[in-house]
Amino acid sequence: MIASLANVAPHPGTAAQGSAIVSVRNIKKTYPGGVEALSGITLDFPEGQLTTLLGPSGCGKTTLLKIIAGLLPATSGEVLVGGRTVTGPGPERSFVFQDFALMPWASVLRNVAFGLELRGVRKSEREAIAVGHIAKVGLKGFEYKYPHELSGGMRQRVGLARALAVDSAVIMMDEPFSAVDEQTRRKFQEDLLGLIANEKKTFLFVTHSIEEAVYVSDRIVLLSRRPSRVSTIIEPKLDRSGDPEGIRRDPAYLDAVEGIWQSLKKYLD
Amino acid sequence: MPVAATNDFTEPAVAPVASSTSLRQIASHPLTLRFVSFGLLLVAWEYAGRIPISVAFPTFLETMRGLLDMAGDGSLLKAFLITLKPLIAGLMISIALGVGLGLLMGLSRFSEWLLGPIFIIAQAAPLAALIPVLTFAYGIGLTAKIMTVCIMAMPVIVMNTLSAVRNTPVSLVEMGRAFLGTRSQIITRIILPAASPMIFAGLRLGAAAAFIGIVLAELLITPTGIGDLISYHQSVADYPKMYASIFSIIVFSVLFIECLERVETVLFRPEKHAS
Numbered sequence: 052m053i054a055s056l057a058n059v060a061p062h063p064g065t066a067a068q069g070s071a072i073v074s075v076r077n078i079k080k081t082y083p084g085g086v087e088a089l090s091g092i093t094l095d096f097p098e099g100q101l102t103t104l105l106g107p108s109g110c111g112k113t114t115l116l117k118i119i120a121g122l123l124p125a126t127s128g129e130v131l132v133g134g135r136t137v138t139g140p141g142p143e144r145s146f147v148f149q150d151f152a153l154m155p156w157a158s159v160l161r162n163v164a165f166g167l168e169l170r171g172v173r174k175s176e177r178e179a180i181a182v183g184h185i186a187k188v189g190l191k192g193f194e195y196k197y198p199h200e201l202s203g204g205m206r207q208r209v210g211l212a213r214a215l216a217v218d219s220a221v222i223m224m225d226e227p228f229s230a231v232d233e234q235t236r237r238k239f240q241e242d243l244l245g246l247i248a249n250e251k252k253t254f255l256f257v258t259h260s261i262e263e264a265v266y267v268s269d270r271i272v273l274l275s276r277r278p279s280r281v282s283t284i285i286e287p288k289l290d291r292s293g294d295p296e297g298i299r300r301d302p303a304y305l306d307a308v309e310g311i312w313q314s315l316k317k318y319l320d
Numbered sequence: 321m322p323v324a325a326t327n328d329f330t331e332p333a334v335a336p337v338a339s340s341t342s343l344r345q346i347a348s349h350p351l352t353l354r355f356v357s358f359g360l361l362l363v364a365w366e367y368a369g370r371i372p373i374s375v376a377f378p379t380f381l382e383t384m385r386g387l388l389d390m391a392g393d394g395s396l397l398k399a400f401l402i403t404l405k406p407l408i409a410g411l412m413i414s415i416a417l418g419v420g421l422g423l424l425m426g427l428s429r430f431s432e433w434l435l436g437p438i439f440i441i442a443q444a445a446p447l448a449a450l451i452p453v454l455t456f457a458y459g460i461g462l463t464a465k466i467m468t469v470c471i472m473a474m475p476v477i478v479m480n481t482l483s484a485v486r487n488t489p490v491s492l493v494e495m496g497r498a499f500l501g502t503r504s505q506i507i508t509r510i511i512l513p514a515a516s517p518m519i520f521a522g523l524r525l526g527a528a529a530a531f532i533g534i535v536l537a538e539l540l541i542t543p544t545g546i547g548d549l550i551s552y553h554q555s556v557a558d559y560p561k562m563y564a565s566i567f568s569i570i571v572f573s574v575l576f577i578e579c580l581e582r583v584e585t586v587l588f589r590p591e592k593h594a595s
Contacts, residue, residue, distance in 0.1 A: 120498055121498075122494055122497060122498060139497075140497055140498050140499070140500055141500075142500060144498075145498065145499065146495070146498040146499075148491050148494070148495060149491075150489075150491050152489070152491040152492055152494065152495035154492065154510065154513065154514075155591060156513045156514075156516075156588070156589060156590060156591055158590075165499060166499035166500070168509075169496070169499050169500055169501040169502075169505055169509075170499075170500060197590075197591035198591075199591060213499075217499065
Protein backbone atom coordinates (compact mmCIF):
# COMPACT_ATOMS: atom_id res chain seq x y z
CA MET A 52 0.00 0.00 0.00
CA ILE A 53 2.82 2.35 0.83
CA ALA A 54 4.64 1.29 -2.32
CA SER A 55 1.66 2.09 -4.51
CA LEU A 56 1.43 5.56 -3.04
CA ALA A 57 5.12 6.17 -3.49
CA ASN A 58 4.52 6.07 -7.25
CA VAL A 59 2.17 8.96 -6.95
CA ALA A 60 4.28 11.10 -4.68
CA PRO A 61 7.95 10.32 -5.15
CA HIS A 62 9.07 13.32 -3.10
CA PRO A 63 7.33 13.39 0.22
CA GLY A 64 9.81 16.03 1.33
CA THR A 65 8.23 18.56 -0.99
CA ALA A 66 4.79 17.67 0.23
CA ALA A 67 3.83 21.25 0.96
CA GLN A 68 3.70 21.91 -2.77
CA GLY A 69 2.72 18.26 -3.38
CA SER A 70 0.57 16.81 -6.09
CA ALA A 71 -3.00 15.83 -5.42
CA ILE A 72 -3.28 12.57 -3.51
CA VAL A 73 -7.07 12.75 -3.51
CA SER A 74 -8.96 14.11 -6.51
CA VAL A 75 -12.68 14.59 -6.62
CA ARG A 76 -14.08 14.78 -10.16
CA ASN A 77 -17.52 16.27 -10.74
CA ILE A 78 -19.14 14.48 -7.80
CA LYS A 79 -22.90 14.72 -7.59
CA LYS A 80 -25.01 13.28 -4.84
CA THR A 81 -28.77 13.17 -4.82
CA TYR A 82 -30.39 11.39 -1.92
CA PRO A 83 -33.33 9.07 -2.56
CA GLY A 84 -36.29 11.38 -2.17
CA GLY A 85 -34.73 13.97 -4.44
CA VAL A 86 -32.64 16.06 -2.04
CA GLU A 87 -29.63 17.24 -3.99
CA ALA A 88 -26.70 17.45 -1.58
CA LEU A 89 -23.76 17.97 -3.92
CA SER A 90 -23.96 19.38 -7.41
CA GLY A 91 -20.76 18.75 -9.29
CA ILE A 92 -17.83 19.12 -6.92
CA THR A 93 -14.34 19.07 -8.41
CA LEU A 94 -11.48 19.38 -5.98
CA ASP A 95 -7.88 18.38 -5.42
CA PHE A 96 -6.41 17.57 -2.03
CA PRO A 97 -2.64 18.12 -2.08
CA GLU A 98 -0.50 15.49 -0.44
CA GLY A 99 0.89 16.24 3.01
CA GLN A 100 -1.50 19.10 3.68
CA LEU A 101 -4.47 19.54 5.90
CA THR A 102 -7.42 20.58 3.77
CA THR A 103 -10.63 21.61 5.47
CA LEU A 104 -14.11 21.48 4.04
CA LEU A 105 -16.00 24.36 5.56
CA GLY A 106 -19.53 25.48 4.97
CA PRO A 107 -22.92 26.19 6.49
CA SER A 108 -24.51 23.29 8.31
CA GLY A 109 -26.33 20.87 6.06
CA CYS A 110 -24.19 21.86 3.07
CA GLY A 111 -22.99 18.32 2.41
CA LYS A 112 -19.46 18.51 3.82
CA THR A 113 -19.84 15.24 5.67
CA THR A 114 -21.51 13.66 2.64
CA LEU A 115 -18.54 14.58 0.49
CA LEU A 116 -16.10 13.23 3.08
CA LYS A 117 -17.99 9.94 3.32
CA ILE A 118 -18.02 9.63 -0.46
CA ILE A 119 -14.24 10.08 -0.48
CA ALA A 120 -14.00 7.50 2.32
CA GLY A 121 -16.00 5.06 0.19
CA LEU A 122 -18.70 4.82 2.83
CA LEU A 123 -21.36 6.43 0.63
CA PRO A 124 -21.80 5.94 -3.10
CA ALA A 125 -21.85 9.08 -5.26
CA THR A 126 -24.71 9.55 -7.71
CA SER A 127 -22.20 10.44 -10.41
CA GLY A 128 -18.61 11.53 -10.79
CA GLU A 129 -15.52 9.84 -9.43
CA VAL A 130 -13.02 10.02 -6.63
CA LEU A 131 -9.37 9.17 -7.25
CA VAL A 132 -7.04 8.32 -4.40
CA GLY A 133 -3.42 7.90 -5.39
CA GLY A 134 -4.58 7.79 -9.01
CA ARG A 135 -7.06 4.96 -8.48
CA THR A 136 -10.82 5.21 -8.58
CA VAL A 137 -12.48 4.69 -5.23
CA THR A 138 -15.12 1.97 -5.08
CA GLY A 139 -15.20 1.49 -1.33
CA PRO A 140 -13.06 1.96 1.78
CA GLY A 141 -9.36 1.28 1.26
CA PRO A 142 -6.20 0.76 3.30
CA GLU A 143 -4.79 4.15 2.23
CA ARG A 144 -7.63 6.01 3.94
CA SER A 145 -8.76 6.05 7.58
CA PHE A 146 -11.57 7.86 9.27
CA VAL A 147 -12.19 9.72 12.53
CA PHE A 148 -15.88 9.84 13.40
CA GLN A 149 -17.88 12.75 14.74
CA ASP A 150 -19.45 10.58 17.47
CA PHE A 151 -16.14 8.74 18.09
CA ALA A 152 -17.60 5.32 17.08
CA LEU A 153 -15.76 3.50 19.86
CA MET A 154 -16.85 0.04 20.89
CA PRO A 155 -18.06 0.38 24.50
CA TRP A 156 -17.23 -3.25 25.29
CA ALA A 157 -13.61 -2.93 24.22
CA SER A 158 -10.71 -1.38 26.11
CA VAL A 159 -8.83 1.63 24.73
CA LEU A 160 -6.11 -0.76 23.58
CA ARG A 161 -8.49 -2.99 21.63
CA ASN A 162 -10.32 0.00 20.15
CA VAL A 163 -7.06 1.53 18.91
CA ALA A 164 -5.83 -1.82 17.56
CA PHE A 165 -9.20 -2.63 15.97
CA GLY A 166 -8.29 -1.52 12.44
CA LEU A 167 -5.26 -3.81 12.58
CA GLU A 168 -7.34 -6.59 14.16
CA LEU A 169 -9.72 -6.47 11.19
CA ARG A 170 -6.72 -6.73 8.87
CA GLY A 171 -5.56 -9.88 10.64
CA VAL A 172 -2.41 -8.46 12.27
CA ARG A 173 -1.15 -10.72 15.11
CA LYS A 174 -2.33 -9.72 18.59
CA SER A 175 1.11 -9.02 20.09
CA GLU A 176 2.16 -7.02 17.04
CA ARG A 177 -0.99 -4.91 16.75
CA GLU A 178 -1.01 -4.17 20.48
CA ALA A 179 2.59 -3.00 20.37
CA ILE A 180 1.66 -0.62 17.53
CA ALA A 181 -1.46 0.55 19.37
CA VAL A 182 0.45 1.27 22.60
CA GLY A 183 2.75 3.61 20.65
CA HIS A 184 -0.15 5.54 19.15
CA ILE A 185 -1.99 5.73 22.47
CA ALA A 186 1.09 7.41 23.92
CA LYS A 187 1.32 9.70 20.88
CA VAL A 188 -2.18 11.11 21.43
CA GLY A 189 -1.45 11.60 25.13
CA LEU A 190 -3.37 8.69 26.64
CA LYS A 191 -0.47 6.70 28.08
CA GLY A 192 -1.71 4.81 31.13
CA PHE A 193 -5.29 4.55 29.83
CA GLU A 194 -4.72 1.42 27.71
CA TYR A 195 -6.98 -0.80 29.81
CA LYS A 196 -9.72 1.76 30.47
CA TYR A 197 -13.07 1.50 28.76
CA PRO A 198 -14.63 4.34 26.72
CA HIS A 199 -17.25 5.13 29.38
CA GLU A 200 -14.42 5.87 31.82
CA LEU A 201 -13.01 8.60 29.53
CA SER A 202 -14.08 12.19 28.87
CA GLY A 203 -15.34 13.21 25.43
CA GLY A 204 -11.98 14.71 24.47
CA MET A 205 -10.14 11.56 25.53
CA ARG A 206 -12.56 9.38 23.57
CA GLN A 207 -11.83 11.35 20.42
CA ARG A 208 -8.11 10.92 21.07
CA VAL A 209 -8.79 7.18 21.02
CA GLY A 210 -10.60 7.66 17.69
CA LEU A 211 -7.58 9.55 16.33
CA ALA A 212 -5.13 6.92 17.62
CA ARG A 213 -7.18 4.21 15.89
CA ALA A 214 -6.95 6.12 12.59
CA LEU A 215 -3.19 6.65 13.02
CA ALA A 216 -2.58 3.01 13.95
CA VAL A 217 -3.46 1.66 10.49
CA ASP A 218 -0.78 3.95 9.01
CA SER A 219 -2.85 5.19 6.10
CA ALA A 220 -1.65 8.00 3.86
CA VAL A 221 -4.90 9.94 4.18
CA ILE A 222 -6.74 10.60 7.43
CA MET A 223 -10.27 11.94 7.23
CA MET A 224 -11.80 13.68 10.20
CA ASP A 225 -15.51 14.38 10.29
CA GLU A 226 -16.16 17.25 12.71
CA PRO A 227 -13.96 15.49 15.23
CA PHE A 228 -14.30 18.15 17.92
CA SER A 229 -17.98 18.99 17.62
CA ALA A 230 -18.93 16.71 20.54
CA VAL A 231 -16.12 18.04 22.74
CA ASP A 232 -16.33 21.02 25.08
CA GLU A 233 -14.62 24.30 24.19
CA GLN A 234 -11.60 24.11 26.53
CA THR A 235 -10.83 20.52 25.59
CA ARG A 236 -11.31 21.39 21.95
CA ARG A 237 -8.66 24.16 22.09
CA LYS A 238 -6.13 21.89 23.76
CA PHE A 239 -6.91 19.15 21.27
CA GLN A 240 -6.47 21.56 18.31
CA GLU A 241 -3.04 22.55 19.63
CA ASP A 242 -2.01 18.92 20.07
CA LEU A 243 -3.34 18.13 16.62
CA LEU A 244 -0.96 20.67 15.06
CA GLY A 245 1.95 18.86 16.68
CA LEU A 246 0.72 15.47 15.48
CA ILE A 247 0.19 16.72 11.92
CA ALA A 248 3.70 18.17 11.81
CA ASN A 249 5.18 14.82 12.90
CA GLU A 250 2.99 12.47 10.89
CA LYS A 251 3.56 13.82 7.35
CA LYS A 252 0.16 12.54 6.30
CA THR A 253 -2.63 14.11 4.31
CA PHE A 254 -5.53 15.23 6.44
CA LEU A 255 -9.07 15.92 5.22
CA PHE A 256 -10.96 17.80 7.83
CA VAL A 257 -14.61 18.77 8.07
CA THR A 258 -15.81 21.45 10.42
CA HIS A 259 -18.41 24.17 10.71
CA SER A 260 -16.17 26.31 12.93
CA ILE A 261 -14.36 29.06 11.03
CA GLU A 262 -11.80 29.56 13.82
CA GLU A 263 -11.03 25.88 13.96
CA ALA A 264 -10.66 25.70 10.17
CA VAL A 265 -8.23 28.61 10.03
CA TYR A 266 -6.32 27.40 13.08
CA VAL A 267 -5.52 23.92 11.77
CA SER A 268 -5.67 24.15 7.97
CA ASP A 269 -3.20 24.65 5.16
CA ARG A 270 -6.11 25.00 2.76
CA ILE A 271 -9.76 25.76 3.35
CA VAL A 272 -12.42 24.86 0.81
CA LEU A 273 -15.58 26.89 1.28
CA LEU A 274 -18.69 25.10 0.15
CA SER A 275 -21.88 26.92 -0.74
CA ARG A 276 -25.26 26.02 0.62
CA ARG A 277 -27.06 22.90 -0.63
CA PRO A 278 -26.89 21.81 -3.39
CA SER A 279 -23.31 22.65 -2.73
CA ARG A 280 -20.47 23.67 -4.99
CA VAL A 281 -16.98 24.85 -4.24
CA SER A 282 -17.32 28.53 -3.49
CA THR A 283 -13.76 29.65 -2.68
CA ILE A 284 -10.45 28.09 -1.71
CA ILE A 285 -8.43 29.95 0.89
CA GLU A 286 -4.87 29.24 1.94
CA PRO A 287 -4.19 30.94 5.25
CA LYS A 288 -0.43 31.45 5.39
CA LEU A 289 0.16 31.13 9.10
CA ASP A 290 3.46 30.58 10.84
CA ARG A 291 2.76 27.49 12.94
CA SER A 292 6.34 26.99 14.07
CA GLY A 293 6.05 29.02 17.25
CA ASP A 294 3.76 29.03 20.25
CA PRO A 295 0.43 27.39 19.38
CA GLU A 296 -1.42 30.01 21.43
CA GLY A 297 0.32 32.76 19.46
CA ILE A 298 -1.43 31.69 16.26
CA ARG A 299 -4.74 32.87 17.65
CA ARG A 300 -3.29 36.39 18.00
CA ASP A 301 -1.57 36.38 14.60
CA PRO A 302 -3.08 39.14 12.37
CA ALA A 303 -3.03 36.70 9.43
CA TYR A 304 -5.20 34.32 11.47
CA LEU A 305 -7.66 37.05 12.40
CA ASP A 306 -7.83 38.34 8.81
CA ALA A 307 -8.49 34.87 7.46
CA VAL A 308 -11.29 34.28 9.98
CA GLU A 309 -12.83 37.64 9.09
CA GLY A 310 -12.50 37.02 5.34
CA ILE A 311 -14.20 33.63 5.56
CA TRP A 312 -16.97 35.04 7.71
CA GLN A 313 -17.62 37.75 5.10
CA SER A 314 -17.88 35.21 2.30
CA LEU A 315 -20.04 32.75 4.28
CA LYS A 316 -22.38 35.45 5.53
CA LYS A 317 -24.22 35.63 2.23
CA TYR A 318 -25.42 32.04 2.66
CA LEU A 319 -27.23 32.86 5.87
CA ASP A 320 -30.68 34.28 5.82
CA MET B 321 -4.67 23.79 53.75
CA PRO B 322 -8.42 24.10 53.26
CA VAL B 323 -8.69 20.31 53.58
CA ALA B 324 -6.95 20.34 56.96
CA ALA B 325 -9.14 23.16 58.18
CA THR B 326 -12.28 21.24 57.29
CA ASN B 327 -10.99 18.19 59.12
CA ASP B 328 -10.33 20.20 62.28
CA PHE B 329 -13.76 21.64 62.10
CA THR B 330 -15.58 18.32 61.83
CA GLU B 331 -13.33 16.41 64.26
CA PRO B 332 -15.64 16.48 67.33
CA ALA B 333 -18.57 15.21 65.32
CA VAL B 334 -16.73 12.31 63.67
CA ALA B 335 -17.97 9.42 65.84
CA PRO B 336 -21.74 10.02 65.68
CA VAL B 337 -21.57 10.96 61.98
CA ALA B 338 -19.74 7.74 61.18
CA SER B 339 -22.29 5.50 62.89
CA SER B 340 -25.27 7.25 61.34
CA THR B 341 -23.73 7.17 57.85
CA SER B 342 -23.04 3.43 58.12
CA LEU B 343 -26.66 2.92 59.15
CA ARG B 344 -27.77 5.06 56.25
CA GLN B 345 -25.52 3.10 53.93
CA ILE B 346 -27.18 -0.14 55.00
CA ALA B 347 -30.62 1.44 54.64
CA SER B 348 -29.92 2.77 51.16
CA HIS B 349 -28.31 -0.46 49.90
CA PRO B 350 -30.52 -1.89 47.14
CA LEU B 351 -30.44 -5.36 48.75
CA THR B 352 -31.84 -3.99 52.00
CA LEU B 353 -34.93 -2.74 50.27
CA ARG B 354 -35.41 -6.10 48.60
CA PHE B 355 -35.12 -8.00 51.88
CA VAL B 356 -37.46 -5.59 53.65
CA SER B 357 -40.06 -5.94 50.91
CA PHE B 358 -39.79 -9.75 50.93
CA GLY B 359 -39.89 -9.77 54.73
CA LEU B 360 -43.10 -7.72 54.79
CA LEU B 361 -44.70 -10.06 52.26
CA LEU B 362 -43.77 -13.16 54.28
CA VAL B 363 -45.03 -11.61 57.53
CA ALA B 364 -48.32 -10.76 55.80
CA TRP B 365 -48.49 -14.33 54.50
CA GLU B 366 -47.90 -15.76 57.97
CA TYR B 367 -50.56 -13.46 59.46
CA ALA B 368 -53.12 -14.26 56.76
CA GLY B 369 -52.51 -17.99 57.28
CA ARG B 370 -53.13 -17.65 61.03
CA ILE B 371 -56.45 -15.79 60.76
CA PRO B 372 -56.99 -18.12 58.74
CA ILE B 373 -58.43 -16.66 55.58
CA SER B 374 -59.16 -20.17 54.25
CA VAL B 375 -58.56 -23.74 55.37
CA ALA B 376 -56.75 -24.22 52.08
CA PHE B 377 -54.27 -21.44 52.88
CA PRO B 378 -51.34 -22.56 55.06
CA THR B 379 -49.10 -20.18 56.97
CA PHE B 380 -45.61 -19.38 55.76
CA LEU B 381 -43.99 -21.50 58.49
CA GLU B 382 -46.18 -24.53 57.73
CA THR B 383 -45.28 -24.15 54.07
CA MET B 384 -41.57 -24.06 54.92
CA ARG B 385 -42.00 -27.21 57.05
CA GLY B 386 -43.68 -28.86 54.05
CA LEU B 387 -40.79 -27.76 51.88
CA LEU B 388 -38.24 -29.25 54.28
CA ASP B 389 -40.19 -32.52 54.42
CA MET B 390 -40.24 -32.79 50.64
CA ALA B 391 -36.58 -31.85 50.42
CA GLY B 392 -35.80 -34.43 53.09
CA ASP B 393 -37.58 -37.40 51.49
CA GLY B 394 -36.14 -36.59 48.07
CA SER B 395 -39.51 -36.07 46.36
CA LEU B 396 -38.72 -32.41 45.63
CA LEU B 397 -35.40 -33.21 43.94
CA LYS B 398 -36.99 -36.00 41.93
CA ALA B 399 -39.79 -33.68 40.77
CA PHE B 400 -37.32 -30.96 39.79
CA LEU B 401 -35.22 -33.38 37.76
CA ILE B 402 -38.33 -34.42 35.84
CA THR B 403 -39.45 -30.82 35.28
CA LEU B 404 -36.00 -29.63 34.25
CA LYS B 405 -35.69 -32.06 31.34
CA PRO B 406 -38.36 -30.53 29.05
CA LEU B 407 -37.63 -27.06 30.46
CA ILE B 408 -33.93 -27.08 29.63
CA ALA B 409 -34.46 -28.86 26.31
CA GLY B 410 -37.19 -26.40 25.30
CA LEU B 411 -35.17 -23.40 26.44
CA MET B 412 -32.05 -24.57 24.59
CA ILE B 413 -34.02 -25.04 21.38
CA SER B 414 -35.72 -21.66 21.85
CA ILE B 415 -32.42 -19.87 22.47
CA ALA B 416 -30.57 -21.46 19.55
CA LEU B 417 -33.41 -21.15 17.09
CA GLY B 418 -34.71 -17.84 18.48
CA VAL B 419 -31.38 -16.01 18.44
CA GLY B 420 -30.57 -17.52 15.05
CA LEU B 421 -33.86 -16.47 13.47
CA GLY B 422 -33.67 -13.04 15.14
CA LEU B 423 -30.19 -12.49 13.71
CA LEU B 424 -31.27 -13.63 10.28
CA MET B 425 -34.25 -11.28 10.33
CA GLY B 426 -32.14 -8.44 11.68
CA LEU B 427 -29.56 -8.82 8.94
CA SER B 428 -31.82 -9.45 5.97
CA ARG B 429 -34.93 -7.49 5.13
CA PHE B 430 -36.24 -10.39 3.06
CA SER B 431 -36.28 -12.86 5.93
CA GLU B 432 -37.89 -10.25 8.15
CA TRP B 433 -40.60 -9.78 5.55
CA LEU B 434 -41.03 -13.56 5.39
CA LEU B 435 -40.90 -14.49 9.10
CA GLY B 436 -41.59 -11.27 10.97
CA PRO B 437 -45.40 -11.38 10.98
CA ILE B 438 -45.49 -14.91 12.46
CA PHE B 439 -43.47 -13.87 15.48
CA ILE B 440 -45.24 -10.55 15.91
CA ILE B 441 -48.53 -12.46 16.15
CA ALA B 442 -46.97 -15.17 18.31
CA GLN B 443 -45.67 -12.60 20.75
CA ALA B 444 -49.05 -10.95 21.17
CA ALA B 445 -51.24 -14.08 21.10
CA PRO B 446 -52.18 -16.16 24.19
CA LEU B 447 -50.26 -19.16 22.93
CA ALA B 448 -51.18 -21.28 25.96
CA ALA B 449 -54.43 -21.82 24.06
CA LEU B 450 -52.43 -24.00 21.66
CA ILE B 451 -51.54 -26.53 24.39
CA PRO B 452 -54.56 -28.78 23.66
CA VAL B 453 -53.65 -28.72 19.97
CA LEU B 454 -50.05 -29.66 20.75
CA THR B 455 -51.28 -32.51 22.96
CA PHE B 456 -53.49 -33.68 20.16
CA ALA B 457 -50.63 -33.58 17.69
CA TYR B 458 -47.72 -34.83 19.82
CA GLY B 459 -49.38 -36.87 22.56
CA ILE B 460 -48.83 -36.49 26.26
CA GLY B 461 -45.12 -37.22 26.32
CA LEU B 462 -41.98 -35.15 26.45
CA THR B 463 -42.39 -33.71 22.93
CA ALA B 464 -45.60 -31.85 23.68
CA LYS B 465 -44.02 -30.36 26.83
CA ILE B 466 -40.90 -29.24 25.01
CA MET B 467 -43.10 -27.72 22.30
CA THR B 468 -45.09 -25.84 24.93
CA VAL B 469 -41.90 -24.36 26.38
CA CYS B 470 -40.77 -23.38 22.87
CA ILE B 471 -43.94 -21.60 21.82
CA MET B 472 -43.91 -19.65 25.05
CA ALA B 473 -40.22 -18.71 25.06
CA MET B 474 -39.26 -18.30 21.43
CA PRO B 475 -41.27 -15.27 20.20
CA VAL B 476 -39.84 -12.85 22.76
CA ILE B 477 -36.30 -14.11 22.13
CA VAL B 478 -36.71 -13.69 18.36
CA MET B 479 -38.23 -10.22 18.58
CA ASN B 480 -35.62 -8.95 21.04
CA THR B 481 -32.76 -10.28 18.95
CA LEU B 482 -34.26 -8.66 15.85
CA SER B 483 -34.55 -5.23 17.41
CA ALA B 484 -31.15 -5.62 19.10
CA VAL B 485 -29.52 -6.13 15.71
CA ARG B 486 -31.49 -3.25 14.19
CA ASN B 487 -30.40 -0.96 17.02
CA THR B 488 -26.67 -1.38 16.41
CA PRO B 489 -25.28 2.18 16.19
CA VAL B 490 -24.91 3.08 12.50
CA SER B 491 -21.56 4.74 13.11
CA LEU B 492 -20.09 1.54 14.62
CA VAL B 493 -20.99 -0.42 11.50
CA GLU B 494 -19.62 2.43 9.36
CA MET B 495 -16.44 2.32 11.43
CA GLY B 496 -16.14 -1.41 10.73
CA ARG B 497 -16.46 -0.76 7.01
CA ALA B 498 -14.06 2.19 7.05
CA PHE B 499 -11.41 -0.02 8.70
CA LEU B 500 -11.93 -2.71 6.06
CA GLY B 501 -13.93 -5.22 8.08
CA THR B 502 -15.51 -8.01 6.06
CA ARG B 503 -19.24 -8.62 6.39
CA SER B 504 -18.68 -11.55 8.76
CA GLN B 505 -16.14 -9.62 10.86
CA ILE B 506 -18.62 -6.76 11.21
CA ILE B 507 -21.34 -9.20 12.29
CA THR B 508 -19.25 -11.13 14.83
CA ARG B 509 -17.11 -8.31 16.22
CA ILE B 510 -19.45 -5.32 16.07
CA ILE B 511 -23.12 -6.21 15.61
CA LEU B 512 -23.21 -9.20 17.98
CA PRO B 513 -21.42 -7.57 20.93
CA ALA B 514 -23.41 -4.37 20.41
CA ALA B 515 -26.64 -6.39 20.40
CA SER B 516 -25.76 -8.67 23.30
CA PRO B 517 -27.35 -6.63 26.14
CA MET B 518 -30.70 -6.58 24.37
CA ILE B 519 -30.41 -10.21 23.25
CA PHE B 520 -29.79 -11.18 26.88
CA ALA B 521 -32.75 -9.12 28.01
CA GLY B 522 -34.76 -11.21 25.55
CA LEU B 523 -33.24 -14.40 26.93
CA ARG B 524 -34.28 -13.44 30.47
CA LEU B 525 -37.83 -12.73 29.32
CA GLY B 526 -37.73 -15.96 27.30
CA ALA B 527 -36.58 -17.95 30.34
CA ALA B 528 -39.40 -16.49 32.43
CA ALA B 529 -41.87 -17.45 29.69
CA ALA B 530 -40.32 -20.94 29.53
CA PHE B 531 -41.08 -21.43 33.24
CA ILE B 532 -44.68 -20.41 32.63
CA GLY B 533 -44.76 -22.85 29.73
CA ILE B 534 -43.41 -25.83 31.67
CA VAL B 535 -45.73 -25.31 34.65
CA LEU B 536 -48.71 -24.98 32.29
CA ALA B 537 -47.65 -28.12 30.44
CA GLU B 538 -47.23 -30.09 33.64
CA LEU B 539 -50.59 -28.98 34.95
CA LEU B 540 -52.55 -29.28 31.70
CA ILE B 541 -51.03 -32.10 29.66
CA THR B 542 -50.13 -34.76 32.24
CA PRO B 543 -49.08 -34.10 35.81
CA THR B 544 -45.33 -34.75 36.04
CA GLY B 545 -42.53 -33.19 38.07
CA ILE B 546 -43.49 -30.03 39.91
CA GLY B 547 -46.90 -29.97 38.25
CA ASP B 548 -47.51 -33.45 39.70
CA LEU B 549 -46.43 -32.32 43.20
CA ILE B 550 -48.80 -29.36 43.03
CA SER B 551 -51.82 -31.28 41.76
CA TYR B 552 -51.19 -34.37 43.93
CA HIS B 553 -50.93 -32.41 47.18
CA GLN B 554 -53.96 -30.39 46.17
CA SER B 555 -55.96 -33.59 45.63
CA VAL B 556 -55.01 -35.02 49.03
CA ALA B 557 -55.56 -31.61 50.67
CA ASP B 558 -51.95 -31.37 51.90
CA TYR B 559 -51.94 -27.61 51.38
CA PRO B 560 -48.58 -26.80 53.01
CA LYS B 561 -46.82 -29.12 50.57
CA MET B 562 -48.86 -27.83 47.64
CA TYR B 563 -47.83 -24.27 48.48
CA ALA B 564 -44.27 -25.41 49.09
CA SER B 565 -44.13 -26.85 45.56
CA ILE B 566 -45.42 -23.60 44.08
CA PHE B 567 -43.01 -21.61 46.25
CA SER B 568 -40.04 -23.75 45.18
CA ILE B 569 -40.63 -23.36 41.44
CA ILE B 570 -41.05 -19.59 41.79
CA VAL B 571 -37.81 -19.26 43.79
CA PHE B 572 -36.00 -21.53 41.35
CA SER B 573 -37.14 -19.52 38.34
CA VAL B 574 -36.09 -16.20 39.91
CA LEU B 575 -32.64 -17.59 40.79
CA PHE B 576 -32.24 -19.08 37.33
CA ILE B 577 -32.95 -15.75 35.63
CA GLU B 578 -30.63 -13.95 38.05
CA CYS B 579 -27.87 -16.43 37.08
CA LEU B 580 -28.45 -15.70 33.41
CA GLU B 581 -27.77 -12.04 34.10
CA ARG B 582 -24.49 -12.90 35.87
CA VAL B 583 -23.40 -15.06 32.95
CA GLU B 584 -24.00 -12.17 30.55
CA THR B 585 -21.96 -9.69 32.59
CA VAL B 586 -19.06 -12.10 32.98
CA LEU B 587 -18.97 -13.27 29.35
CA PHE B 588 -20.01 -10.30 27.28
CA ARG B 589 -19.69 -7.02 29.15
CA PRO B 590 -16.09 -6.68 30.34
CA GLU B 591 -16.58 -2.93 30.84
CA LYS B 592 -19.18 -3.56 33.55
CA HIS B 593 -16.84 -5.39 35.87
CA ALA B 594 -13.74 -3.37 35.04
CA SER B 595 -12.17 -1.54 37.93
